[in-house]
Amino acid sequence: MNQNLVHHRGHVVAGIAGFGTYVPSTRISAQELAQQANIPVERLTVGIGFTHIHKANDDEHPFTMGLSAAKDALLDAGISGEDVDLVIFVSAGDYDYRFWCPSSAIVRELGCHHAYSFEVKNGCAGGNLACNIAMGLMDRDSSVKVALVICADTLTRVINPKIVECQSLLYFGDGAAAVVLKRNHPRYQLLGFAEHTDGDLGDLLRIEAGGTRMPITADFKDWKKTYSTVDASAFSHLIDQVYLKEYLAVINRALERSGHDVSEMEYILMNQIKSSLRTHILEGIGMPQSHTYISMDEFGHIGPADCLFTMAKAHREGLLTEGKLAILAASGLGFSWAATIIRC
Numbered sequence: 001m002n003q004n005l006v007h008h009r010g011h012v013v014a015g016i017a018g019f020g021t022y023v024p025s026t027r028i029s030a031q032e033l034a035q036q037a038n039i040p041v042e043r044l045t046v047g048i049g050f051t052h053i054h055k056a057n058d059d060e061h062p063f064t065m066g067l068s069a070a071k072d073a074l075l076d077a078g079i080s081g082e083d084v085d086l087v088i089f090v091s092a093g094d095y096d097y098r099f100w101c102p103s104s105a106i107v108r109e110l111g112c113h114h115a116y117s118f119e120v121k122n123g124c125a126g127g128n129l130a131c132n133i134a135m136g137l138m139d140r141d142s143s144v145k146v147a148l149v150i151c152a153d154t155l156t157r158v159i160n161p162k163i164v165e166c167q168s169l170l171y172f173g174d175g176a177a178a179v180v181l182k183r184n185h186p187r188y189q190l191l192g193f194a195e196h197t198d199g200d201l202g203d204l205l206r207i208e209a210g211g212t213r214m215p216i217t218a219d220f221k222d223w224k225k226t227y228s229t230v231d232a233s234a235f236s237h238l239i240d241q242v243y244l245k246e247y248l249a250v251i252n253r254a255l256e257r258s259g260h261d262v263s264e265m266e267y268i269l270m271n272q273i274k275s276s277l278r279t280h281i282l283e284g285i286g287m288p289q290s291h292t293y294i295s296m297d298e299f300g301h302i303g304p305a306d307c308l309f310t311m312a313k314a315h316r317e318g319l320l321t322e323g324k325l326a327i328l329a330a331s332g333l334g335f336s337w338a339a340t341i342i343r344c
Contacts, residue, residue: 014135014147015185018077019312020069020178022152023054023299033170036161044170049275053173053300056154061096065176066152067109069305074110077180079146081110084180086134086147087117090126092303092333093153093228095119098210106150115148123332124271125195126304127151128340131181131328132193138183145183152176153303158207158228165229169205171272173300177308187322188315191341192258194250198242201335205230239277243331248284250339251329258341260325262286267326267344269314271306272296285327293319306330320344 030051034041045051056065066089074080087110089103096102103117120130127149134147155172181190208214209225216226255262262285270278272295282289293310302309307330314320322344329339 012135012139013184013189013191014131014138014181015190016179016188016311017182017185018073018075018079018180019308019315020072020074020076021176021309021312022065022068022072023175023302024056024060024065026055026057027052028055028156033161037167037170039167047274048171048296050171050296050298050300052298053156053171054175055156056174060154060174062091062094062152062154062176063096063102063105065154065174066102066150066178067106069152069176069178070106070110070148070150073148073178073180077182079180081112084110084112084115084146084148085144086137087112087115088120088130088134088147088149089117090120090130090149090151090304091153092121092123092126093155093158106148112148122304122336122338123334124301124304124306125330125332125334125336125338127177127306127308128304128328128330128338129195131179131190132340134181135190138181147181148178149181149308150176150178151303151305151308153305155301155303160224160227163224163227163229165231166227168230168232168235169228171274171296171300173302175299175302175305175309177305177312179308179312187344188320189343191260191343192254192256193338193340194253194257195336195338196246196250197334197336198246201242204234204335205333239274242335244277244280244284246337247281247329247331250337251285251327254327254339254341260341264325265327266291266324267314267320268292269307269311269326269328271330271332272299272301272310273331304330304332
């Protein structure tokens with residue numbers, strides 16, 4: 001093989017140059033959800049840790065919310081769509097249409113005339129993964145200098161409070177987050193990355209109807225199967241036996257690959273999970289709760305946008321000190337975990 005044709009550079013670092021967010025204006029309280037589910041509100045406010053979620057209206061969809069967040073991020077970065085070389089659209093749930101390419105529609109709407117685009121699905125770990133995919137493409141293709149990562153979901157549409165098997169997921173909310181990544185940008189640089197999937201949990205969360213195995217035909221009547229249901233005991237086993245161990249493991253692997261120690265970390269941005277589990281994660285890395293951003297109370301869990309959404313909030317509130325190190329961590333349907341070390 002001609003060694004001159006092999007270009008494994010591995011030296012490009014991407015940094016986040018702009019943040020964008022979007023949440024629907026309609027709020028649903030935990031009290032309302034508890035009444036619909038006929039359960040004590042304390043299961044939601046105390047057990048999970050939220051008082052409200054935001055719910056998309058009929059004219060709000062993953063694409064429309066993602067587009068708003070993307071425009072916000074471009075404005076924050078001081079660039080236009082013409083400057084974007086790569087667009088990645090991330091969702092855990094449905095797109096606006098079942099057979100469609102939302103990233104291509106973003107290219108059209110923002111005027112990203114020379115950009116390449118595609119979608120990423122990795123459950124709620126997808127936003128974290130997409131940022132690292134973008135940096136990897138920058139490393140392999142010198143023409144990719146600016147990437148736009150958009151995460152958007154309407155997860156309230158995949159649950160129904162009246163279905164008992166949905167009640168473990170009542171903290172699902174709607175929203176979007178977007179980031180602009182620039183080659184060698186000095187702030188929010190992505191350093192080490194680690195990921196892991198436990199395939200034994202692959203069927204833990206799914207919507208059975210609507211796929212090729214159970215198409216929704218004219219005579220379809222089992223409407224409960226059009227929502228995401230979960231076996232409560234299996235979900236509890238995941239949380240108790242697997243989740244925390246794997247979450248901490250990917251953080252530690254990302255730290256090792258970055259060449260840094262957990263003691264150097266100043267902050268952690270996470271997907272939004274029940275308060276007791278968040279406490280265990282923080283204890284596992286020796287970080288006080290004041291060094292993470294909690295959006296669960298007001299917004300619930302908004303899918304792969306979560307960790308980028310909380311990062312945007314922390315950035316806007318001046319909580320991320322320039323030059324300090326932080327952890328970006330998330331977990332998602334599949335079941336997968338991902339962590340990135342970031343130099344703020």
